[in-house]
Amino acid sequence: MEAISKRFFLYLSYNKALDRMAKRWGSKFGANKIIGGQTFSQAIPLITQLNQEGFQVTVDHLGEFVDSVDDAREHVRECIESLMAIAHHQLDTEMSVKLTSLGLDISRDLVLEHMELILSKAKQYGITVTLDMEDSSRCPAILDIYKTLRQKYDNVGTVIQSYLYRSDEDVEALQQFSPYLRLVKGAYKESGKVAFPEKQKVDENLKHLIKKQLLNGHYTAVASHDEAIIDYTIGLVKEHNIPNDRFEFQMLYGMRNQLQADLVKKGYTVRIYLPYGEDWYGYFMRRLAERPANIAFALKGIFSK
Template sequence: MEAVSKNFFLTLSKSAVLNKAAKRWGMGFGASKVVGGQTFEKAIPIIKKLNEQGLCVTVDHLGEFVTSKEEAISRTEECITTVQAISREGLNSQVSVKMTSLGLDIDKELVVKHMKQILTEAKKYNIFVTIDMEDESRCQATLDIFKQLKAEFDNVGTVIQSYLFRSDQDLNILNEFNPNLRLVKGAYKESPEVAFMDKSDVDKNLKHLINKHLLNGNYTAVASHDDEMINYTKQVVREHDIPKDQFEFQMLYGMRSQTQLDLVNEGYKMRVYVPYGDDWYGYFMRRLAERPANVAFVLKGMFKR
């Protein structure tokens, strides 16, 4: 049943028709529980409250199904405006960006141009930018762009997904760049030809990647709500005397909020991923797909003031 539920929501997440309709609906169906707002201005009070609680943040202007150069330019301008607002408001926040929202499906060189504009502006304010990872079909292009940008900018990182077979080798290739990486399980529907289908294999590989990246001496963001992964990371850093400024934990806004605060109280760096924008549909569906408990969480939130 869990597999059926996951596939159902992942299939829905790819619907451009439903995504377009969702923009008209507004922040419905409980999406406001996991999305910071339809604009960055609306997300600012949420970010400030998280910062006051000792939590760091990364923000992401949600955007999928971008098929025109004009829309990609608009997304780039929005990201630059967000960077400026983070500085102006004194927020403890980084920025996350998706390559498809900047035009990856249109022209690779267009994306590189847009990313350089964003990174140049972010560097002025000492703001770090993470390139989000999307589905496997876009993985190589994303990593190629990251490597190209890393040669020029030091305020950029990216994401590695443990459900992909290729991830261990990707870690080997990227190691020469001393990369700041967010390590995740992955949230897209993939073929068994490229990805582990068994959760235990995905979990095992994530532990392997966490251990390897930490022992390589690189900055590691462990993005998981799973206690097993959190405790495993704590164990590795204790056993190898890894300093706390070499890693952080990351979780999604609206998920396991008390655990986030507990980690802060234990002295760990904890970053909350706060998405915003009216293009919330695909993100929201993937969150529902990740765990059946998320569906119950959202349904409860829909009827609770």
């Protein structure tokens, strides 16, 4: 049943008609409980509150698969204005970006131009920017762009998904860049030709990647709500005397709030992934696909006043 549910919501995440309707409806149906607002200004009070509670944040202006240069440039403008607001309000937050929102499917040169604008502004303010990973077909291009940008900028990171067979080799190839990596399981619909179909294999590979990245001495963001993965990471860092400033846990806003708070109380760095914007639909569907418990959470949001 869980596998059927996942396929169903991943299928819905690609439905453009539903996406258009979702934009008209706004962030109802529980989505307002997992995004920071439709504008960055709306998210500022929430980021401030999270910082006061001991959390760090990474913000993501929602949107992907842009096929218009004008739309891509609008995303760049939004990112730069948000960076300026982060600096002005002295918020403890990084930024995450999806390269398809910046023109990846249009032109490599275009997305590089856009990332140069974003990273140069972010570097001016001391802000790190992470290139979000997307589906496997775009993985090679994203990692290639990361390598190109990393030669010039030290304030850029990227994401590796443990459900892909290729991920171990990708982590190995990135070692020369001393990479800041966010390690995740992965949330896109993928073929068994490129991704592990069994959850156990995905989990095992995530543990392997966490160990590899940490023992190589590079900063590691473990992005998971899975307590088994979190406990594994804690045990690993204790066993190898890895200091707490070499890694962090990352979790989605609105998910496992008590677990997030408990980790902060124990002295661990917890970064909350806080999306905002009108294009919340695809993101929301992937969150429902990840965990069956999220479905009940969403239904509660639909009928609550």
